[in-house]
Amino acid sequence: MRKFGCLAKKMHEAGIQQDAFSLDNFLVYDENGSKKIIVIDFEMVSVRPKSLPVKLCFWYLAKLNREKGNFTNTERIRFLLSYMSYDYAQWKIVAKHIESMTVQIQKIGAKKVSRLCVRRNKKFGVFKSVRFHGFYRRTYSKETLENALHTMEETGKDEISVNHLKILRLTQNSPSGSGNRSLKQLWISANILFALKIDVPVPVGVFKRRLSNGRKKGFLISGMPDNCIPLSQCHDLFSDQKLLFSLARLAEQVSPFGVLSKDLSCQDILVRTQGNRTRCYLANYYSFSINRLPGETNKPVNMQTIRNLFQTHQQINDPRRKRL
Structure with a gap:
């Protein structure tokens, strides 16, 4: 991720404007045990005589940040710190700004998809x-x-x-x-x-x-994703810290866009374990409602929904246990 951050920085400083700035445009190349990251897609690319404006750089980083679900927070921090030449004083401010722009880009994309998905086109x-x-x-x-x-x-x-x-x-x-x-x-x-x-x-x-x-x-x-089971089939639901963290991450992921259903059940969530990583999915498309409230308002509601889910599951499986 550090090498990726350095490459993105060099591209922007060189004035390379790649409108389709996404993970698909980069290839990891292993040369004698030393990994290199290579740009492989030059569609929608132009070269400016000077480095890209800061605002445009952040916009492209926000487009790339849409793929954050594929990386841990630590990996994303490594990328951004490398991109910013380890400016520890500013990276948190920049990260918050990029996150806000990412949400904006995702909402624009979703509005476009809502029209395209009921028409004949490439997708x-x-x-x-x-x-x-x-x-x-x-x-x-x-x-x-x-x-x-x-x-x-x-x-x-x-x-x-x-x-x-x-x-x-x-x-x-x-x-x-x-x-x-x-x-x-x-x-x-x-x-x-x-x-x-x-x-x-x-x-x-x-x-x-x-x-x-x-x-x-x-x-x-x-x-369906590989290796998925309903949350209701996870026997270590109350003891697996990775699972608890993944559920909290799901609540955080959806908060910029809306709220989870109050009737959310363990059947509505899928759990995927891949190596040491656990990831949670919403299995029911109707278990989420979009609204226009800020993420800071939605997040406490979603976290409470997850807590209620645990309490309900706990009471059904062992009514004698104390509530969370």
Whole structure:
């Protein structure tokens, strides 16, 4: 991360303006045991005769900061300190400013996605087949999705998993319902959360099938992270400090954009363990509500929701134990 910070600083000082400033534009190269970071993408790149203005530098750092979920806070601090030539007096002020700009960029991106996800474009498509129609993410083939839907219907179950895909049957009693308007709104809401970089399963598609009797069937397909289990299945829920920290981090992650549902349950949260890292995801797209309040206002509400979740789970599993 220190080398990455130095490279970003050199690029900006050299006047290299890379509008698509993201992790995909860099490659880690191991040369005789010494790692180097190389710029590999030169689309939307221009070179200025002088170094970039400070405000523009911060804007690009904020765009890069959207990927903060892939790094620990320590790694992010190392990057920023290296970028700022270890200016310990100013880095906290700059970090707060970049964080504010990151939230602004994410909100702009989410608003754009809310329009794009129900239209035909590079990322999204309108799904139409003999039996199903709806909206889907183009990174998944139509054949794969239709096969998953057929498998779902053959089982007669309300929820199945096919490889990394989770297929959920939506009914009139589901939070999203199964009508045209409700399915479309579910799709928009899911993609807004995903665009905000909130840890949720990848929204793959929503589909509807009209039966001969006039009834409708709705389906939601999500791309699930590897090695995930519901929070309710974590036996060390009250003793695992990494898990407690991950839940607090999830509450902090969503706070700039809104609040968790007061009815949040352990089934609404997925836990992913990868090596020594634990990460929590919102499994239910309806377990979060967007608002326009500042993160400082939302954060205490979200932390209390997490505490209530623990208390409820504790009482159900062992009513004799004291409340947290």
